[in-house]
């Protein structure tokens with residue numbers, strides 16, 4: 533921590549003084565030594581509405597989330613470039629463009645993974661820069677490991693769905709499969725979902741990835757493999773066929789529904805229900821467990837430091853399918869993981885933590901769908917609605933109004949940024965642009 537405060541003080545001084553004292557700082561660096569680490573946590577689709585829904589359900593609206601206690605915070609403006617006309621902005625983001633803006637400092641368009649919107653040129657990412665400079669690198673997610681957010685740090689594609697050889701999406705622009713690029717980039721730890729990325733190669737259809745094995749990776753695919761991993765393994769771990777199952781679900785597995793009317797035309801509001809555990813999540817590693825392994829691995833025998841990106845992917849995916857309990861469970865897991873990252877940073881020193889989202893999702897917290905004036909009918913009641921019962925027994929309405937099916941859109945809200953361990957004056961407070969996050973990470977990691 534001392535080193536960080538000294539750097540902050542330097543920035544306030546004149547040029548001549550900076551030069552003199554910088555030598556002192558260099559000396560301190562030598563004496564204190566130690567690697568420099570950056571942990572970036574991305575809550576996919578984690579707009580303020582998804583956070584508010586979670587806070588209301590779990591803490592009855594009190595500030596009980598760990599991120600609520602993080603004092604250095606700001607608000608990020610999200611925008612991407614139009615696919616058909618990259619000279620124009622689109623005031624809502626998406627995971628490939630958002631991931632790219634964070635990982636490269638350049639805006640791009642929908643579906644582009646670390647490639648330009650204009651001609652698909654590859655843009656070097658913070659992870660690739662870190663790798664070149666000798667840092668260890670890691671990617672942890674609850675999505676398939678090749679999904680847009682992790683891919684934006686370790687691959688380049690104009691179509692985000694070009695995951696593996698043979699995928700039709702690879703043909704659109706001639707992209708090299710994302711999984712091959714991620715392995716070629718020699719990322720030290722990759723943990724998420726994605727059995728479908730593996731090859732079934734023998735008569736027992738044992739799942740391996742020959743290229744990963746040839747490159748020296750330990751390929752792990754279940755809890756037993758995971759628990760037996762040595763701390764220094766170069767790891768490619770996938771624990772579900774595609775995206776990992778979420779931790780929570782609505783009562784009986786149901787999400788938000790179109791409201792119905794009784795015979796007199798009055799809306800029948802559902803009873804308030806509590807969320808429940810998703811039985812399909814049993815037996816797979818939790819986000820915190822994958823994060824613990826990644827931190828231990830990357831910090832092990834490492835004199836330079838590491839860059840680790842951790843994604844809570846299904847905050848967004850559950851909002852797409854209008855399942856507020858799914859979003860809440862994933863948001864709570866992400867929040868616990870943020871606390872773990874900050875605890876690690878406090879313990880380790882020389883470690884910064886940045887927490888943000890790529891874009892907002894479709895969740896709205898309302899009481900009940902209603903008009904302030906006029907009659908309510910199904911014709912004027914768009915969207916899907918679910919009434920939850922918070923821990924303290926309060927009714928909590930979750931609403932999805934971007935359409936009437938379980939295929940909801942992203943929304944153009946600002947997203948939060950929280951941080952720990954950055955120098956004072958780092959531009960991560962107030963209102964910032966999303967591409968600034970790249971500048972902040974680069975300045976911290978490679979100073």
Ligand SMILES: [Zn+2]
Nearest residue numbers: 577848849852
């Ligand atoms: Zn999404």
